[in-house]
Amino acid sequence: MRLAIANQKGGVGKTTTAVNLAAALGAMGQRVLLIDLDPQGNASTGLGIGRHSRKLSIYDVLLGRATIEDATLRTVANNVALVPSTVDLSGAEIDLIEFEDRPFRLRSALRDALAFDHIVIDCPPSLGLLTVNALAAADGLLVPLQAEFFALEGLSQLVKTLERVRASANPHLQLTGIVLTMFDRRNRLCEMVANDVRDHFGDTVFRTVIPRNVRLSEAPSHGLPALLYDPRAAGSEAYVELARELSARLPVRVAA
Ligand code: ATP
Ligand code: MG
Numbered sequence: 001m002r003l004a005i006a007n008q009k010g011g012v013g014k015t016t017t018a019v020n021l022a023a024a025l026g027a028m029g030q031r032v033l034l035i036d037l038d039p040q041g042n043a044s045t046g047l048g049i050g051r052h053s054r055k056l057s058i059y060d061v062l063l064g065r066a067t068i069e070d071a072t073l074r075t076v077a078n079n080v081a082l083v084p085s086t087v088d089l090s091g092a093e094i095d096l097i098e099f100e101d102r103p104f105r106l107r108s109a110l111r112d113a114l115a116f117d118h119i120v121i122d123c124p125p126s127l128g129l130l131t132v133n134a135l136a137a138a139d140g141l142l143v144p145l146q147a148e149f150f151a152l153e154g155l156s157q158l159v160k161t162l163e164r165v166r167a168s169a170n171p172h173l174q175l176t177g178i179v180l181t182m183f184d185r186r187n188r189l190c191e192m193v194a195n196d197v198r199d200h201f202g203d204t205v206f207r208t209v210i211p212r213n214v215r216l217s218e219a220p221s222h223g224l225p226a227l228l229y230d231p232r233a234a235g236s237e238a239y240v241e242l243a244r245e246l247s248a249r250l251p252v253r254v255a256a
Pocket of ligand 2: 016
């Protein structure tokens with residue numbers, strides 16, 4: 001499936017989720033393409049693709065100068081390929097104005113990416129044109145949510161965007177799930193917010209919770225998903241569990 005990982009709030013664990021979920025699905029034998037759609041390029045760095053190896057990027061693809069296949073790189077993680085991003089992408093919202101089909105540039109580019117079981121799109125922390133491109137190209141939206149005081153307010157804004165994209169660009173888009181990240185069981189506020197989110201969104205919230213875990217934050221500086229950096233870490237195990245739970249939720253594909 002095509003999964004956009006989005007939340008307009010910064011630093012909530014989007015990239016950590018994109019990289020480690022991709023690595024966990026890859027380890028399960030699924031072929032994954034991770035698209036780094038954030039000018040910060042953190043998913044590219046986190047998968048060991050340094051700036052000098054980013055010859056072609058998702059920016060070139062969106063502007064029609066390269067195909068997805070041209071820009072796809074192999075990564076350290078089994079079965080995980082990556083389309084990297086560069087800082088050029090920060091100009092994309094303006095550069096795309098000249099294209100009439102600007103919300104659909106990614107969707108069109110992905111039309112031929114058939115060699116993958118899953119496409120995971122790491123979005124920037126905004127609800128601008130890049131995130132809209134991701135939502136227009138995706139079957140599902142996965143929202144990483146940090147359990148803190150204003151979490152629910154931010155979520156309602158995101159759900160409005162989802163509904164707007166559904167009405168205008170992509171009627172098939174589903175809210176695949178909400179995953180609680182950087183969770184601290186000893187923190188009462190964390191527990192209270194988590195309960196609120198579950199009351200509002202029910203089974204849409206994954207049972208799997210990603211704990212706050214220092215290994216998850218160390219791994220990117222080694223250019224590795226946590227799953228390769230320290231597979232026994234609580235954070236790595238949580239993402240394996242999330243990949244299992246996600247797979248169980250997906251509609252069963254009937255062989256042609
Ligand atoms: P941005 O909005 O800037 O793209 P993001 O939503 O992609 O941020 P991440 O980059 O994944 O968020 O995470 C923000 C910071 O928190 C990073 O330094 C990351 O290593 C750290 N982090 C993410 N998840 C966890 C976790 N479960 N435990 C500890 N640290 C974490
Ligand atoms: Mg990020």
